[in-house]
Amino acid sequence: MRSKKxxxxxxxxxxxxxxxxxxxxxxxxxxxxxLKNDPLLRAAEASYRSxxxxxxxxIAGLLPTxxxxxxxxxxxxxxxxxxxxxxxxxxxxxxxxxxxxRLDKWFQFERGTALxxxxxxxFAYQQQETMIRVASAYFNVLNSIDSLNAAKAEExxxxxxxxxxxxxxxxxxxxxxxxxxxxxxxxLTVVSRIAQESQLDTAKETxxxxxxxxxxxxAPLMDEFEISLPDxxxxxxxxxxxxxxxxxxxxxxxxxDAARATARASASNHLPQIDLVGRVSTSTxxxxxxxxxxxxxxxxxxxxxxxxxxxxxxxxxxxxxxxxARRQAYANYDRSKEQAIYSERSTIRDIRSxxxxxxxxxxxxxARKQALASAESALEATQVGYEVGTRNTVxxxxxxxxxxxxxxxxxxxxxxxxxxxxxxxxSVGILSPDDLIKISNQMx
Numbered sequence: 001m002r003s004k005k006x007x008x009x010x011x012x013x014x015x016x017x018x019x020x021x022x023x024x025x026x027x028x029x030x031x032x033x034x035l036k037n038d039p040l041l042r043a044a045e046a047s048y049r050s051x052x053x054x055x056x057x058x059i060a061g062l063l064p065t066x067x068x069x070x071x072x073x074x075x076x077x078x079x080x081x082x083x084x085x086x087x088x089x090x091x092x093x094x095x096x097x098x099x100x101x102r103l104d105k106w107f108q109f110e111r112g113t114a115l116x117x118x119x120x121x122x123f124a125y126q127q128q129e130t131m132i133r134v135a136s137a138y139f140n141v142l143n144s145i146d147s148l149n150a151a152k153a154e155e156x157x158x159x160x161x162x163x164x165x166x167x168x169x170x171x172x173x174x175x176x177x178x179x180x181x182x183x184x185x186x187x188l189t190v191v192s193r194i195a196q197e198s199q200l201d202t203a204k205e206t207x208x209x210x211x212x213x214x215x216x217x218x219a220p221l222m223d224e225f226e227i228s229l230p231d232x233x234x235x236x237x238x239x240x241x242x243x244x245x246x247x248x249x250x251x252x253x254x255x256x257d258a259a260r261a262t263a264r265a266s267a268s269n270h271l272p273q274i275d276l277v278g279r280v281s282t283s284t285x286x287x288x289x290x291x292x293x294x295x296x297x298x299x300x301x302x303x304x305x306x307x308x309x310x311x312x313x314x315x316x317x318x319x320x321x322x323x324x325a326r327r328q329a330y331a332n333y334d335r336s337k338e339q340a341i342y343s344e345r346s347t348i349r350d351i352r353s354x355x356x357x358x359x360x361x362x363x364x365x366x367a368r369k370q371a372l373a374s375a376e377s378a379l380e381a382t383q384v385g386y387e388v389g390t391r392n393t394v395x396x397x398x399x400x401x402x403x404x405x406x407x408x409x410x411x412x413x414x415x416x417x418x419x420x421x422x423x424x425x426x427s428v429g430i431l432s433p434d435d436l437i438k439i440s441n442q443m444x
Contacts, residue, residue, distance in 0.1 A: 024217025026440035027138050030207070031433065034134045037212030044126035051119025058112020061105035064098040075287070087286035094280045100310070101274040107265035111258045118254035125247035128426040131436060135422055137207040139415035142220055144200035146411040151193040154404040155186070158397065162186045165393060178393045185397045219443040226442065227365050227417055230424060235355045238428055242351040243344065245429030252336075252343035259329075259336035266329035269322045272314045279307040347427065354424040361417035368413040372406040379403050 034041065070092040077085040099105050162182035168174035208214055230238065243249065284302050315322060382399035385391030418439060425431035 024219050025215055026219040026443045027135060028433070028437045028440040030138055030211055030215060030218075031131060031134045031436050033211040033213070033215075034130060038130055038134075038210050040133075041126060041130045044123055044130075048119050048123035051122070052116045054112040054119070055116035056112070058109035061102075061108050062099060064096055066097075067095045069093045069095075085287065089283065089285040089287065091281060091283040096276075096278040098276040099274075100276055101272065103268035103271055104265045104273075107261045107268060111261035111265065114254045114258035114261060118251045118258065121247045121250040121254060124429075125251065128247065128429075128431045131431060131433065132419070132422050132426060134207075134210060135436065135439075136419055137203070137210055138218065139418060140203040141200070141207055141218055143412050143415050144196065144203040145218075145220075147408050148193070148196040148200050150404045150407050151189065151196045154400065155189040155193050157400055158182065158186045158189050161393070161397065161400075174393075181393050182397065185401075219440070221414060222442050222444055224442075225414060227362055227414070229362055230355055230358050230421075235352055238355050238424070239348055239351050241430070242347055242428035246347045246351075246427060247429050249340075249343050249347045250429075252340040256333070256336040256340040259333040263326070263329035263333040266322075266326045269326070270315060272312060274313075275311045277307075277309050277311050279305075281305045351424070351427045354420065354427050357420045358417070358424050361413065361420045365410070365413045365417050368406070368410040372403075372410045375399070375403045375406040 070090070072088065072090045075087050075089060076083060162179070162185075165174055165178045165182040169176060169179050204214070232238075282302060282304050285299070287299065379399040379402070382391050382396050386393070386396045422431060422435065425435060
């Protein structure tokens, strides 16, 4: 049948155009490039390295401190501007300080530990965000390619329809309105194709900004790509998992713990401070005479002094600065507590929303696939009707547009499903590179 001869080349064209761009790098390969070149991830890694040093600094406050110093002096002794004696003296000192009872140092250690763990949690969250950013940019490019291919195929198909209408008009089998309608439809497809070219260029530039270089070819999804509902399907199971594992929530709680330790350290500044202190000094002098006439019996002799003590210090009043600092620290702690509560509620909200979003996308993919099949069947029927004269040119153009739109919607729905599933896993803290590898294994 003539109508089938029109349809088959149309979809063969789409398939051929798509096939020309399937020999490319898959999602996991692009993610590996992002691990090396993404500036946001590298900045997050630097923040993590900086944050984890808080623990080492907190430990340092509990350990002994040792310092050494020395001096050398040139001395002149004069009486009525007359030089009586001149000599050199040297001194060396070593000081050791070991905290014995310093609650402020202990709470600072707790603060440093919490901040280091918070930095690790924040970095883990940024790693998950990088996976989502890479996947989103990757599938935005694929989606733009699909849309452009459909726009080009639509332009060619309607162009043929326009040419056919002109030939029919030339032999007197069609009215001028049919030519005008097909020309208007063709012009709109040209506009659509130009817009899709711009969208593809923008999508490619976004991906390039993440991975650091141009990627000309990307691997598309297989036709039989697996679409499945969340497992388990129970939403509250995901919420319970997220409360335990969500990295943003972990970071917020650890920041709260750090603020509490800071407040307690500030409050302990009113408590006694006890330290073990040791001091060793060595000195020599070349002073010849005391007062210029009494011989110095220690001339050139090295003198050693050793002191060991337990020092006690109790702050009493510092102009109100200590009390003010304590109030400020506890206010910051209250703020951190509220931020942790907000973070937990936001996490629960996001998990529930993402869980429902995945279910919606699964239903959307199924519906879009069925809509595409229905649109193709409707186009076949419309073409048959057009051949026998029961359908007009407008009906045929509308049917063709619905097919191409259905193709774009179906492709987009599969990409949206993948991103929704990745976001759900990230919201409960279980997203990993293995998920990207699993997706890549289902690419051509």
